[in-house]
Amino acid sequence: MATYAVGDLQGCLDPLKALLERIDYAPTEDRLWFAGDVVNRGPQSLEALRFVRDLGDGTITVLGNHDLNLLAVAAGARKQHRKDTLAPILEAHDRDELLDWLRRRPVMHRDEELGFSLVHAGLPPQWDLEEAQARAKELELILRGDECGKFFTQMYGDEPAKWKDSLEGWDRTRFITNCFTRMRYCDAGGRLSLDDKGPLGSQAAGLMPWFDVPGRKSAGQRILFGHWAALRLPLEKDPANRVYHLDTGCVWGERLTALRLEDRQFFSVPCAGS
Numbered sequence: 001m002a003t004y005a006v007g008d009l010q011g012c013l014d015p016l017k018a019l020l021e022r023i024d025y026a027p028t029e030d031r032l033w034f035a036g037d038v039v040n041r042g043p044q045s046l047e048a049l050r051f052v053r054d055l056g057d058g059t060i061t062v063l064g065n066h067d068l069n070l071l072a073v074a075a076g077a078r079k080q081h082r083k084d085t086l087a088p089i090l091e092a093h094d095r096d097e098l099l100d101w102l103r104r105r106p107v108m109h110r111d112e113e114l115g116f117s118l119v120h121a122g123l124p125p126q127w128d129l130e131e132a133q134a135r136a137k138e139l140e141l142i143l144r145g146d147e148c149g150k151f152f153t154q155m156y157g158d159e160p161a162k163w164k165d166s167l168e169g170w171d172r173t174r175f176i177t178n179c180f181t182r183m184r185y186c187d188a189g190g191r192l193s194l195d196d197k198g199p200l201g202s203q204a205a206g207l208m209p210w211f212d213v214p215g216r217k218s219a220g221q222r223i224l225f226g227h228w229a230a231l232r233l234p235l236e237k238d239p240a241n242r243v244y245h246l247d248t249g250c251v252w253g254e255r256l257t258a259l260r261l262e263d264r265q266f267f268s269v270p271c272a273g274s
Contacts, residue, residue: 003111004258004267005033005118007246008226010066011042011085013051015256015271023258023267027055033109033261035226035246036064036120036181038102039086042251045070046088046098053101060109063143064120064227065181067102068155071143074099077152103143107180108136114261117218121227122183125190125216126163132218135176142173162191184228186210199230211243224259 004023009016025032038052038061039045052061070086072078074095080086089095109118110133123132142151154170155177167175178192185196185207196203209231210216211223226247233245244264250256250271257268 001029001031003031003033003114003261005035005116005224005244005246005261006258007035007248007256008037008064008229008250009034009039009042009048009052009256010037010251011039011045011048012250012256012271013044013048015250015269016048016051018269019256019258019267022269023260032059033118033224034059034061035118035224036062037066037226037247038064039070039089040066040084042085045085046092049089049098049102050094053098060118061105062109062118062120063102063105063107063181067105068152068177068181071099071103071148072152072155075149075152077149078156103148106136107139107143108132116222116224116261118224120181120225122179122210122225123216123218123223124163124179124183124192124210125186125213125218127179128217129221136180139173139176139180158192158194161193162189181227183210184231186213188214197228197230199232202230229254 032055034052039049070089073080073086074090089098117129142148151173155174157174160167160171160175163175178194182194183192185193185203187206190213193207196207220242222242224244224246229247229249229252231245244259246257246259248255248257248268253271255268256271257266259266
């Protein structure tokens with residue numbers, strides 16, 4: 001049995017099928033983890049969502065920003081962007097079942113035996129793994145509860161930019177959401193900069209990737225993440241940070257990548273783009 005963590009699909013089902021063939025995926029033996037953003041921008045959002053859902057309970061899928069965008073649009077809290085490819089899902093006969101399944105996905109997954117944690121975007125430097133798991137549970141309870149619709153009307157925004165234990169209400173929930181699904185760069189004090197999205201070296205002075213912030217409390221833990229196609233991170237950042245980046249730009253015509261967790265071997269297939 002092997003466990004494979006797969007990068008952002010963004011509505012690209014054909015590359016996923018090619019990748020599963022490449023790794024000789026055995027449904028009854030192997031496990032799949034998805035780093036979020038199953039849908040949007042690519043041509044097969046509906047098909048990709050159904051496919052991942054139908055893989056069953058042994059598959060782990062954390063929520064990404066595009067997945068939350070779909071839920072917000074479906075709830076009437078946000079209009080579709082011109083580049084969104086969500087209409088087939090919203091018009092599908094099984095839309096309610098798909099959306100209910102999606103909003104019940106975790107925003108963080110931790111496997112103690114394997115020693116890996118999976119998130120879509122990152123973890124702020126103020127959180128260790130225990131804190132991160134607690135904050136993930138906060139967000140998951142809202143997504144699965146009666147306040148879900150209200151949450152989507154309050155979800156978007158870049159403030160607050162820094163964690164404090166005293167944060168309350170939607171400010172607290174928004175910060176948690178931004179960390180798990182949107183963050184890339186921070187300053188040395190752990191303040192998020194959500195406007196900077198480009199490759200290393202393009203960021204404003206004083207900013208660094210979230211995993212390079214001095215004193216990061218989750219340093220030394222194996223963390224899998226996607227979200228940042230422009231990052232171009234080496235296969236493993238370095239032995240001290242032990243972060244593994246999975247988004248290799250499938251929807252932009254580059255590659256779809258999986259990491260086999262047991263021996264940390266990467267596999268990838270080319271993508272035709274959206």
